[in-house]
Amino acid sequence: MPPATSAPDAPVAEGDAEAPPVPTYRSLAAPVSNPVDKFALLPAFLKVRGLVKEHIDSFNYFITKGIKNIVRANNRIEARSDPGIYLEYKNIYIGEPSVQVDFRVETITPHFCRLTDRTYSAPVIVDVEYTVGKTHTQHRKPSFTIGYMPIMLRSYACVLNGKDEAELARYGECPLDPGGYFIVKGAEKVILIQEQLSKNRIIIDTDNKGRVIASVTSSTHEVKSKTVICMEKEKIYLQLNQFTKAIPIIVVMKAMGIETDQEVVQMVGRDPRYADLLYLSIQECATERIYTQQQALQYMDDKVTYAGAGNIKDGRSKLILRDVFIAHVPVNNGNFQPKCIYTAVMLRRMLDAILNSDTFDDKDYVGNKRLELSGQLVSLLFEDLFKTMNTYAVDRMNKNSDMARSSPLDFSQLIMQQDVITSGLERAISTGNWDIKRFKMHRKGVSQVLSRLSYMASLGYMTRITPQFEKTRKTSGPRALQPSQWGMLCPCDTPEGEACGLTKNLALMTHVTTDQEEGPLRNLCFSLGVEDLSLLSGEEIHAPGSFLVMFNGLILGKHRQPQKFANNMRTFRRSGKIGEFVSVFVNEKQHCIHIASDGGRVCRPLIIADKGRARVKEHHMKELRDGIRSFDDFLRDGLIEYLDVNEENNALIALYEHVDQDGVQRSSITHIEIEPMTLLGVVAGLIPYPHHNQSPRNTYQCAMGKQAMGNIAYNQLFRADSLLYLLVYAQRPLLTTKTIELVGYDKLGAGQNATVAVMSYSGYDIEDAIVMNKSSLDRGFGRCIAMKKYTVTSEKYGDGISDRIAKPQRNKDGVLIKQNMRV
Amino acid sequence: MERSAAGASYQRFPRVRIRELKDEYAKFELKDTDASMANALRRVMIAEVPTVAIDLVEIESNSSVLNDEFLAHRLGLIPLTSSGAMSMRFSRDCDACDGDGSCEHCSVEFHLAARATDSGQTLEVTSTKDLRSTDPKVCPVDQQREYQQALGNVDAYEPDAAGDHRGILIVKLRRGQELRLRAIARKGIGKDHAKWSPAATVTFMYEPDIRINQELMETLTLEEKQSWVESSPTKVFDIDPVTQQVTIVDAEAYTYDDEVIKKAEAMGKPGLVEINAKEDSFVFTVETTGAITAYELIMNAITVLRQKLDAVRLQDDDGDLLDLGAHLTGG
Structure with a gap:
């Protein structure tokens, strides 16, 4: 056997030999080389990301891109009477956080707002073009403030963004404070992460009657709808709120122009088992004597719930099919083909599930979940308010144009009503009530006051995820620990009781994606050999060996070499040509490739491994230690990539590079964890040796760690919280975990290291209590300071007389001048 | 006075032998009495x-980073020289004043004024440097020590006397911060608050009575002896290099851990050694905070104990125990 080191057929020798050498007796006996210590990646990751980067990222996305998209989509308003009178938004951006005092603009800092019960907000500035009067003279007005928006701390618009410790101290801010919250009327408000089911994805499930259903919640900028296809008595129906009764699915297909039954079956798939299952549905349609599109539409028209103004039912159902039924699938120029194929795919997946119950979707699977962050929530709110402001302006203009006025009215005067946006945003964030009729959204408790009980409590708040559905659901399913939560959501940190398992917390390295532009990605897919849907016949779609390519829930087309396509996409991602958060997931069971670039997916970074050998080598780590390389460089050089929950299914992730685990072939390992401890969250990370505890103990500690008294922030004595408990002699824990050092708990300790004598196994013993030494209490053990805020209004009586706050005055001998004064 | 226990006399005459006596440290034996007395x-x-x-x-005025209550607590914990405390009055019993510290019988006034001027240096406010007493007899212990040092009265055996002179840190002041206060020191006892306790540690142990069964011991080989000697976590026994006999080097090093007894049993030689606590003999170790000397501490303790016993004796047999109760709570 040749020596191990000289493998002649080593393909690409990069540094040291990448290909695993042929083992020889000597190579096996050689000492195992030390594994690369990759822990340093974790602090590097947290340095570039911060502890609550998902909040800040999402808000940054909103103020840099989202807000512009909203305005671009609604950029023109016109007077009804005279379309020549219009206003066009040319640009929108967020200014510097400031406040207007007597027509003077003053910049403000977060701490100033906390102390003066103000809102930390920045002006929303637009550049507008508008016409005035009958002559339609065009005017331009740059830098026009349409309202003030509360600003998330440490976001791009915040004065604290990118400041170092000394500068933060000058602003009265604690450098350990993670930001990611708002200050509204002096109160710190967090917009909690909301968990919901994926939008625009097919979910196959059973309903409470045990029927198989395929449901899609469609969500686009214009419409939101829910489409359910269900199977009842072996016949398949469409359920839609707009119809009084369930419509047989074959009727729907006919209404969309697929008139022959053969075509329907071809679209679903030629497998005779599908045809068998469809048989009764087809028969039902035939007994109703529906053969043509016209007949089908007529049949459906009769079942429309709301006939619209004028009570004309004719033609309603076609509009419903176009605008409501699986609304996210576009109908261009009356071409229903994409919708037909989509429906057929839904049917096919349903029938698959009936034939093989393995293919049911799991609603609790984290890959089917999306997290809604503050950026998205504020974005919805802003869109609503912006539209309200515009319609309000148009209404006023329409009313005014009827009347004769001395001076011509223009839109720039009307959108001046700053209150709509300013007060709307402020009210929603301070009350937590997201009531947006336009989007049928009525949520309570979206934002909450940031708990400043302890440093840990406020950190824990920022990573909390609240569920969308009602808490009273006693079902155990959603509460159970999901295997797909690994590394994404903390397995320990959940409350006890009512919300147990429903309220979750992010793990240490989790990232939540933001939306990414779809156009270029779609083009890239086609360039990489995806066959366009519109060019395919029903038969071809499900041809064996070819995979459907789904892009953000839409069917893009199909590909004949799915694995090759996926690999190409991943190569593009690793080389930074497409966004690092784009996920490519090959679903063998469904014969689908899912490409996702939508926001709200949870993902985490992993080290890429080639045949089980990590791409990150010792010299990379040395460069990191020397400060030449940052975490982003690791990403850019394709050493590390982000995987979302779905794509993790295509990966085999090893905990450590050097350990052979469970007889898994080393060459099949594709990724390696950066640091296994990151599967825990921030709060659970404080527990030393958590793997030696009974699991509920860790959960209890996660709830209690937040109650520990100690220091809250470096600026704690300059804060004006209504109640503040501080420890006089707070200590750093003697045993620090890695997480403690990363989150700065060793700098803002809570608690004291107590010496406890444990004795007496079954004598005069007590349970769950300790006897304290009085002298130690006298000497300062557990001594605390409670600070309370008292508010006094200094009244003004007019005539320049007003209350003034002063200290008690003494005369020369040190006696109080007024006896009712207290010192 | 007729007592129910009259007849049999339980009177004993305890003996004290001082082994070591320094300013702040004492070690002595107390013999011929029982644990209740020692305790x-x-x-x-x-x-x-x-x-x-x-x-x-x-x-x-307090513009430091610590709040007033915090500082007050820290000041309270500074040990003050209290040789005259026995003859002072408790301020609650003081007739000369109403307990606000305006009289010299019950209180001593202190002043502290410190201000960090514009130098960039952090100013450390310490008990040595900044706390000024109005009574030279009562001052922070480190001032006293410094004074003694200046007089050349330093005991040679106190090594740390040469070390840290900085005193007890009260607070650190940054530029522009100021601390001005008036403090009143009063007499008190440790039962009320630990700051009045003059003792750093007071411990006693029963003197051990160790008897080696030399006959049985001789049945052991040298290695066995060695391993038996080494089974004690503290150095109690040793082997005589000449006679190869096991000897007791330091009986008091024994911590009543039973390790040697267990070892003997494990070796199959129970009864190799017999260890008993002498129930009427105690070894005391006393360390003081420096407020009073160890000698004063012991003598004052005896005085206080005697006063307490007097209070019991002065009681009528059928009288209520109010006075005693008052004494116990008040001292």
């Missing part, structure tokens, strides 16, 4: 021997 003495030393400590702080 009473120990507890009195910790909790009932009076000292002087700062009890009332009037803050005139």
Whole structure:
């Protein structure tokens, strides 16, 4: 056997030999080389990301891109009477956080707002073009403030963004404070992460009657709808709120122009088992004597719930099919083909599930979940308010144009009503009530006051995820620990009781994606050999060996070499040509490739491994230690990539590079964890040796760690919280975990290291209590300071007389001048 | 006075032998008495021997980072020289004043004024440097030590006397911060607050009575002896290099851990050694905070204990125990 080191057929020798050498007796006996210590990646990751980067990222996305998209989509308003009178938004951006005092603009800092019960907000500035009067003279007005928006701390618009410790101290801010919250009327408000089911994805499930259903919640900028296809008595129906009764699915297909039954079956798939299952549905349609599109539409028209103004039912159902039924699938120029194929795919997946119950979707699977962050929530709110402001302006203009006025009215005067946006945003964030009729959204408790009980409590708040559905659901399913939560959501940190398992917390390295532009990605897919849907016949779609390519829930087309396509996409991602958060997931069971670039997916970074050998080598780590390389460089050089929950299914992730685990072939390992401890969250990370505890103990500690008294922030004595408990002699824990050092708990300790004598196994013993030494209490053990805020209004009586706050005055001998004064 | 226990006399005559006596440290034997007496003495030393400590702080100006209550607590914990505490009055019993510290019988006034001027250096406010007493007899212990040092009265055996002179840190001031206050020190006892306790540690142990069964011991080989000797976590036994006999080097190093007895049993030689605590003999170790000397602490403790016993004796047999109760709570 040749020596191990000289493998002649080593393909690409990069540094040291990448290909695993042929083992020889000597190579096996050689000492195992030390594994690369990759822990340093974790602090590097947290340095570039911060502890609550998902909040800040999402808000940054909103103020840099989202807000512009909203305005671009609604950029023109016109007077009804005279379309020549219009206003066009040319640009929108967020200014510097400031406040207007007597027509003077003053910049403000977060701490100033906390102390003066103000809102930390920045002006929303637009550049507008508008016409005035009958002559339609065009005017331009740059830098026009349409309202003030509360600003998330440490976001791009915040004065604290990118400041170092000394500068933060000058602003009265604690450098350990993670930001990611708002200050509204002096109160710190967090917009909690909301968990919901994926939008625009097919979910196959059973309903409470045990029927198989395929449901899609469609969500686009214009419409939101829910489409359910269900199977009842072996016949398949469409359920839609707009119809009084369930419509047989074959009727729907006919209404969309697929008139022959053969075509329907071809679209679903030629497998005779599908045809068998469809048989009764087809028969039902035939007994109703529906053969043509016209007949089908007529049949459906009769079942429309709301006939619209004028009570004309004719033609309603076609509009419903176009605008409501699986609304996210576009109908261009009356071409229903994409919708037909989509429906057929839904049917096919349903029938698959009936034939093989393995293919049911799991609603609790984290890959089917999306997290809604503050950026998205504020974005919805802003869109609503912006539209309200515009319609309000148009209404006023329409009313005014009827009347004769001395001076011509223009839109720039009307959108001046700053209150709509300013007060709307402020009210929603301070009350937590997201009531947006336009989007049928009525949520309570979206934002909450940031708990400043302890440093840990406020950190824990920022990573909390609240569920969308009602808490009273006693079902155990959603509460159970999901295997797909690994590394994404903390397995320990959940409350006890009512919300147990429903309220979750992010793990240490989790990232939540933001939306990414779809156009270029779609083009890239086609360039990489995806066959366009519109060019395919029903038969071809499900041809064996070819995979459907789904892009953000839409069917893009199909590909004949799915694995090759996926690999190409991943190569593009690793080389930074497409966004690092784009996920490519090959679903063998469904014969689908899912490409996702939508926001709200949870993902985490992993080290890429080639045949089980990590791409990150010792010299990379040395460069990191020397400060030449940052975490982003690791990403850019394709050493590390982000995987979302779905794509993790295509990966085999090893905990450590050097350990052979469970007889898994080393060459099949594709990724390696950066640091296994990151599967825990921030709060659970404080527990030393958590793997030696009974699991509920860790959960209890996660709830209690937040109650520990100690220091809250470096600026704690300059804060004006209504109640503040501080420890006089707070200590750093003697045993620090890695997480403690990363989150700065060793700098803002809570608690004291107590010496406890444990004795007496079954004598005069007590349970769950300790006897304290009085002298130690006298000497300062557990001594605390409670600070309370008292508010006094200094009244003004007019005539320049007003209350003034002063200290008690003494005369020369040190006696109080007024006896009712207290010192 | 007729007593129910009259007839049989339980009177004993305890003996004290001082082994070591330094300013702040003492080690002595107490013999011919029982554990109740020894423990009473120990507890009195910790909790009932009076000292002087700062009890009332009037803050005139405090722009430091620590709040007023925090500082007051820290000041209270500074040990003050209290040799005269026994003859002082408790301010609650003081007739000359109404307990606000305006009289010299019950209180000592302190002043502290410190201000960090514009130099960039952090100013450390310490008990040595900044706390000024109005009574030279009562001052922070480190000032006293410094004074003694200046006089050349330093005991040679106190090595740390040469070391840290910085005193007790009260607070650090940054540029522009100021601390001005008036503090009143009063007499008190450790039972009320630990700051009045003159004792750092007071412990006693039963003197062990160790008897080696030399006959049985001789049945052991040298290695066995060696391993038996080494089974004790503290150095109690040793082997005589000449006679190869096991000898007791330091009986008091024994911590009643039973390790050697267990070892002997494990070796199949129970009864190799017999260890008993001498129930009427105690070894005391006393360390003081420096407020009073160890000698004073012991003597004052005996005085206090005697006063307490007097209070019991002066009681009528059928009388209520109110006075005693008052004494116990008040000292």
